Amino acid sequence: xxxxxxxxxxxxxxxxxxxxxxxxxxxxxxxxxxxxxxxxxxxxxxxxxxxxxxxxxxxxxxxxxxxxxxxxxxxxxxxxxxxxxxxxxxxxxxxxxxxxxxxxxxxxxxxx
Amino acid sequence: xxxxxxxxxxxxxxxxxxxxxxxxxxxxxxxxxxxxxxxxxxxxxxxxxxxxxxxxxxxxxxxxxxxxxxxxxxxxxxxxxxxxxxxxxxxxxxxxxxxxxxxxxxxxxxxxxxxx
Numbered sequence: 001x002x003x004x005x006x007x008x009x010x011x012x013x014x015x016x017x018x019x020x021x022x023x024x025x026x027x028x029x030x031x032x033x034x035x036x037x038x039x040x041x042x043x044x045x046x047x048x049x050x051x052x053x054x055x056x057x058x059x060x061x062x063x064x065x066x067x068x069x070x071x072x073x074x075x076x077x078x079x080x081x082x083x084x085x086x087x088x089x090x091x092x093x094x095x096x097x098x099x100x101x102x103x104x105x106x107x108x109x110x111x112x
Numbered sequence: 113x114x115x116x117x118x119x120x121x122x123x124x125x126x127x128x129x130x131x132x133x134x135x136x137x138x139x140x141x142x143x144x145x146x147x148x149x150x151x152x153x154x155x156x157x158x159x160x161x162x163x164x165x166x167x168x169x170x171x172x173x174x175x176x177x178x179x180x181x182x183x184x185x186x187x188x189x190x191x192x193x194x195x196x197x198x199x200x201x202x203x204x205x206x207x208x209x210x211x212x213x214x215x216x217x218x219x220x221x222x223x224x225x226x227x228x
Contacts, residue, residue, distance in 0.1 A: 031214045043205050044156075044219040046113055051214060089155065093214065104155040 006090055006103035013110055019077040021106045023090030026071060031093040033073050035064050037086040038105070044089060048075070080110045114140045116208050118220025125196055126228055133191045133223045135206030141186035142208035147179075150203045150222075162189040196227040 007022045023033070032051045036044040048057045048064040050073070056065040063076040073092075077084060087105040094101055115138040125131050135145055143164045148156040160181050161169040168181035178200075180192040189208075193200050205222040209215040 032216075034217055036217075036219070041203070041222070041224070043116075043118070043221040044207070046216060046218060049216045091217065102155045102158075 004090055004092065004101045004103035006088075006106050008106055009104065010107040011109070013080060013108075015081060015110055015112050017080050017110075019080050019108070021075040021077070021088050021090075021108070023073040023075070023103055024071050025073075025090075025092050025094075025101065027092070027094040027101075028068055028071060029094070030068060033064075033066055033090065033092040035062075035073075035075050036089045036091065038089060039086050047088075077108075080108075082110050082112050085109050113216070114138075114208075114210050114218045116206065116218045116220045118206055118223055120223055121221060122224040122226075124226045124228065127197055128195055130192055130194045131196055131225060133193075133204055133206075133225075135189045135191070135208070135220050137187045137208045137218075140208075140210050142189075142210070143186060145183060145189040145206055145208045146217075147181060147189070147191050148205045148207070150205060156205060159191075193225065196225070198227045201225055201227045 003026050005024045034049045035047040038044045050057050050066040061078040065074045087107045089105045090103040117136045117138050119134045145162040147159045149159050150156050158171050159174045162181045162183040164183045164186050170176045183189040203222050203224050207217050207219045209217050
């Protein structure tokens with residue numbers, strides 16, 4: 001069974017902290033992994049996409065790494081801001097054709 | 113990034129009626145689109161994979177006669193909730209993938225369905 005686990009489930013931090021969100025998956029044969037954020041009552045916004053051949057991707061204050069051998073991806077958020085408050089979801093495109101796997105997400109609250 | 117538009121963003125209907133939700137890829141062609149359902153404080157549950165020009169592939173436990181999916185063109189997929197009941201009330205989200213099997217996923221803004 002292919003599963004995605006995200007830790008922690010919730011995180012509340014003061015503004016300015018550097019954060020680490022974790023995603024683990026059971027399928028070592030992945031095509032790619034993608035991180036999203038979801039604001040309440042909204043759709044998902046793509047943050048970073050890491051292809052199977054890549055180890056990390058960076059966009060602004062965000063950095064995502066991928067370690068296929070250990071089945072892990074980590075999303076780093078530098079100098080967190082209140083606007084970063086959202087639920088962060090990890091998804092990977094696995095080896096089973098057509099299947100998509102999402103974690104339950106990490107609910108992040110950054111307070112001023 | 114690519115844009116996926118979903119309409120309507122919210123809809124209220126009476127029990128027994130049918131509701132259609134549209135998902136459009138505005139600036140790219142999507143041979144495959146996906147429909148999800150999301151319950152409060154839960155992650156996305158994949159309902160079905162919509163394939164242009166062919167029948168949708170439904171996940172286990174999802175009633176294909178209840179949730180009709182049509183992918184008539186490379187830029188439009190529709191989800192019709194037939195004979196809706198209060199338990200069908202939920203947040204429905206679509207997504208489309210660019211660039212084939214390893215492409216990036218882009219999501220619509222979601223549609224909030226409330227069945228009275």
